[in-house]
Amino acid sequence: MFSRVIPVALAAALPLFASANTLPELNVYTHPSFAAEWGPGPAVKEAFEAQCDCMVNYTVLDSGGDILQRLRLEGSSTPADVVLxxxxxxxxxARQTGLLAPHGKALEQLALPIEWTDSTFVPYDWGYFAFVYDTEQLPEPPRSLEALINAPDDLKIIIQDPRTSTPGLGLLLWMHSVFGDQAPEQWQKLSNKILATTQSWSDGYFSLFMNGEAPMILSYSTSPAYHMAIDKTDRYQAARFDEGHYLQVEVAAMVKTSDNQALASEFLDFMLTPAxxxxxxxxxxxxxAIDLGDELPNVFDRLIQPxxxxxxxxxxxxxxxxxxxxxxLDALID
Incomplete structure (x- = not known):
């Protein structure tokens, strides 16, 4: 480490010079699977920065639940411009925090399985929760939630915590949608098969499932697309359950107290472009979230359809x- 003496006249001029050349910054709160090197974040950052003449900064939190918790804790003093x-x-x-701003957009270009009229949140992707299995460990997986619940206890699965993970909460809602008031009883039956309940999806998928710790994990019906297209393997597949699958739409929103409202709004517009x-x-x-036509990879034609x-x-x-x-919680403790 070394120090350098800067002439007084030059030193006085530096703050003004730096200020004149500082680009506006867009602060985005997001989760690891978006911002990771292998995720869409780096390419999205590069493409948007080329358009906006700005800098995109990601604050990476463990999960969607953690994004919401951070927003609550920081309140109106949050440095976030966009939560994604x-x-x-x-x-x-998230809406109940009062910290998010209306987007004011028509969103006519959306292609979702449900009608979208929300005035605060802009969707950027969607999918179905599913149990992904390792065909080498489990050639014949359960074909329904009921069959999974009633399988022998030596079948081990990995799930995520619904308090911190959006897939974990999705499974909670899936079980409730299928079994209604009987869901707690079904959770008790399932509990003996749960090898691990991880805080986030990435913790379970990469650290445990991909290392062979269990043959099934709560994930998405789309997860096999990556393995087929990038890893060039059919080893990991999603089990199609007879009861159907729970839909998730992922969204982003502007923060009301942001000093970069125009830039945040531009980013939400950019999210629904092919770039x-x-x-x-x-x-x-x-x-x-939009129809990509022929640009949708062919492996998506091979995914399960609920x-x-x-x-x-x-x-x-x-x-x-x-x-x-x-x-x-009560069901798992009992």
Whole structure:
């Protein structure tokens, strides 16, 4: 380490010079699978910076639940301009913070399995929760939630915590949608098969599942697309369950107290362009929020198609979430 003496006249001029050449910065709160080197974040950052003449900074938090928690803790003093990585199960709770701004957009270009009219959140991808299995460890997986629950206890699975993970919360809602008031009893049956409950999806998928610790993990019906297209293997597949699968739509929103409202709004517009969306299928490994036509990778034609779709409106999730989490905790403790 060394020091250098700067002439007084030059030193006085430096702050003014730096200020004149400082680009505006867009601060985005997101999660690891988006911002990782293999995720869409780096390519999205490069493409948007070329358009906006700005700098994009990612603050990477462990999960969608952690994004929401950080936003709550920081309140109106948050440095975030955009939050990206919430979903339909956390939207209403995030809206209740009062920290998010309306987007004011028509969103006519969306191609989702459900109608979208929300005035705060802009979708950027969607998919179905599913159990992904290792065909080498488990050639014949369960073909329904009921079959999984009633399988021998030596079948081990990895799930995520619904208090911190959006897939974990998705499984909670999936179980509730299928079994209703009987869900706590079904959780008790399933508990003996749970090898690990991880804080985030990435913790379970990369650290445990891909290292062969268990033959099944809660993930997405789209997860095999990455393995087929990038890893060039059919080893990892999603089990198609007879009861259908739960839908997740991932979303972003502007922060009301941001000093960069115009830039944040521009980023939300950019999210629904091919320059952003073409990075979603094989980098975020989800369905894009707009129709990409021939640009959608062919491996998506080989993915499972749910027999039916389970979905709860965000407001219903917000009403029932606490009770469902408590029932889940009680069931696993018992």
């Amino acid at each position: 990585g919430l979903d339909t199960a956390t939207m209403a709770t 952003f969306q073409t990075h979603i299928p094989l980098k975020n490994v989800m369905y894009p 027999a039916s779709t389970h979905y709860m409106a965000p407001e219903a999730v917000a009403r029932e979430r606490k009770q469902l989490v408590n029932e889940w």
